[in-house]
Amino acid sequence: MLRPWPGPTAGAGYAEESADRIDRYEPEVRAFTHHDTAPLRTTGDDRGGALAGMPVAVKEIIDSADHPTEWGSDRARGRRPARNADVVQRLVDAGATVVGMTTSTPFACGTTTPTRNPHALGHTPGGSSAGSGAAVGAGFVPIALATQTGASTIRPASYCGAYGFKPTHGRYPMAGVHPVAETLDDVGLIAASLRDIDRVDAVLIGRAAPEPPPRLEELRIGWVVLDGGDEAGPAAWQALDRARRRLADVGAPPLTAAAEDALAAFQSLVPGSTERMFDVFAAEAARHISPHLTPPDPETDPRLIELVERAGSLTDEQIIAAHALRRRLREAHARLAGAVDVVATLSTVGPAPVGHARTGSRTMPATASYLGIPAVSLPVLSVDGLPMGLQLLGADGEDRGLLAAAHAVDGALRDDPFPLSACTDRQGSTS
Template identity: 40%
Template sequence: MSGCVEAIRALLDRIDAREDAIGAWVHLDRDGALARARALDALAPAERGALHGMAIGVKDVLDTVDMPTAFNSPIHAGRRPARDAEVVRRLRAAGAIILGKTVTTEFAFTHPGRTRNPHDLACTPGGSSSGSAAAVAAGMVPVALATQTGGSTIRPAAFCGVLGYKPAFGRYPTAGLKHLAPSLDTIGLHARAFDDLARASAVMAGEAAPARPVLPRRPRVALVRTPHDGAAEPQALARLHEAAQALRSAGAAVRTIDLPPALVEVDALQHVIMAAEAAQSLAAEWASARDRLSANLAGFIAEGLAHDAAAVAAARARIAAGARAIDTLVGDDEVILTLPAPGEAPRGLASTGSAVFNRLWTMLGVPCITLPAGRGARGLPLGVQLVARRDAGDEAGFFAHARWVHEALAAAGHGH
């Protein structure tokens, strides 16, 4: 058998053809991946793991014992972790092949890396999980690990036209993750295929296999209008409404609702929590190497340090009270349909785009997924976002809804 070796060789060929232009990888472990593939090919069928041979890219904020992990910061250049992050360890134990480390923005905040959007090299791939989304979109790897503190998984998935999954907060262990804001930081996934996403997620959560999905007879969808809709591109909003219509035509019960004021307030306060926690998470770098932080990040840390602890605590209390509004906004078996990003990927690499359509859901800790929804006027991907109020126990139900929506959009001509 040489199936794994052949698959890795095909991916490396693809990387050779496109990496110079795209810049998705900060470290590529060609020899290690091929050696691992050979070892996997030598296994008897009964010895194979749940992810036998699955090639995976790992965002460079997650530790890998055999590759440097430097968070795209000169402060940590050449850093060699003593161990794998727990999710990486689990993926390897299940037979996955870690192909390399993907480019992150500096410490997963806003200062961009060198990665370009595979659909238009003049545009950002989004961030902070820039390399993961771009590598998956370019066919360099079928699955990549991402993280989200604001909108760092969902938004680049939309800009690059791939599946992006931010699970419920706390679903995967975060040991070996460089934290930015621990009460928000959520490890997630970029993938091209749903099956890959579901299988990798189960392994990362420590489950033997994905639970069998159960879809309600008539899917229920709530199109949620947010105060940020006015900041979205008209074509993105139009596509969102076309998507809602396509789901109605496919048999879903679709209603339109407004984000209640309590959740608007939660949304607005995410920034306070993120700044306060980032100032604490990066305290060592701030103390010892402030001059080697980007101006973006240094300013954000200074903002976080300036927040009064009582004011941050008051913000948390308002968030805790306001967050309850999600429980009555949508039903237990209903998914929210909303935008994952303001529109197509912006031109230029200086900014990775806006997280205004992501912050609320990250703050609430609810699961979110980006589904591709065709192309925009500039030929770049558009997407929709599904959000559920459910937590970690119900991934199968959320995925069942997402697959159904994904297929309904594809059937209506709004897919990849």
């Protein structure tokens, strides 16, 4: 199991461990499209920078000048960017080592990838940031750059037993990232620890130390069911209820009646919002996907065609309604700011589904994408022996406060953590 990154003084031993795990397990996990472990075996302590020597992986819709960046599609095979995306350059400038490019569904919109879940190879790792989730879950790297337009950071983090962070919309620069839907697109982080997220976030925004975690006794946690909750099974809700009871037992305070009313008002607007989010997604993504569908190719991912067709079927009234619901939800969520510190719910409707034909439901992570608010997934739940995340939603622009709260919640629930970096064999036994 790869430890969270201990910092610039880690030396070559940590990078060597990362390289060894990639060489041993990557043929089974298939997290990367391109990778090179040789730089990890020559990394020393003299590189300088806040992330000196830190191995990182990059989703293949985010440009890297040192690796092919092929957008998850044969139509971009061999594409070599002339420069790094801004987020990649900031990590490199801080001393990080880019190990390689992780798999993405085609243009971050397609059906699936070859990547397998490191906790159970027969299950999906999620998407579209499948490779980033698997690379961290397998212990290859302590952090990987992902993206999220609908669910693609929080979902693979949840499925792969990792930490996931989807920031407030616009927190990280998007230059050099293939666009999907500008209203929703964000670079996200999938990591082995919250401390790794703190460090990389500080580099990406150019600001120093994170906020100290609050005392759990002072943290007002509101609990919600996103989008009606009808997709999640009883075992998932039971796992969430155990976490809620555990937090109450160790000091999380009850909410006031006014806070409960504000939560209920927000909750009442959520059912059906995932589909409205996807209306925005499709309408904007079609502009970027359509050029890649010409000339026609029988091997084109059918989901790309479905996406463009959905966009073409949407009326102006439907798109206006989707944006109007988004505004109402944002207003209702903003009213929670004085009543609760964070909102808690499931990260996904369950653990990673069996099979690789699809990447799982987007329902639970979609709300944060739709509203543009920050979200964190903590790998503190499990169902049927598989990891599943607890999702915390923060106030718009209050990313550091959300991460501080996440440390408090995570610390209270880590007495019996699910292993973060267990590779499995074909039968699913831990290696």
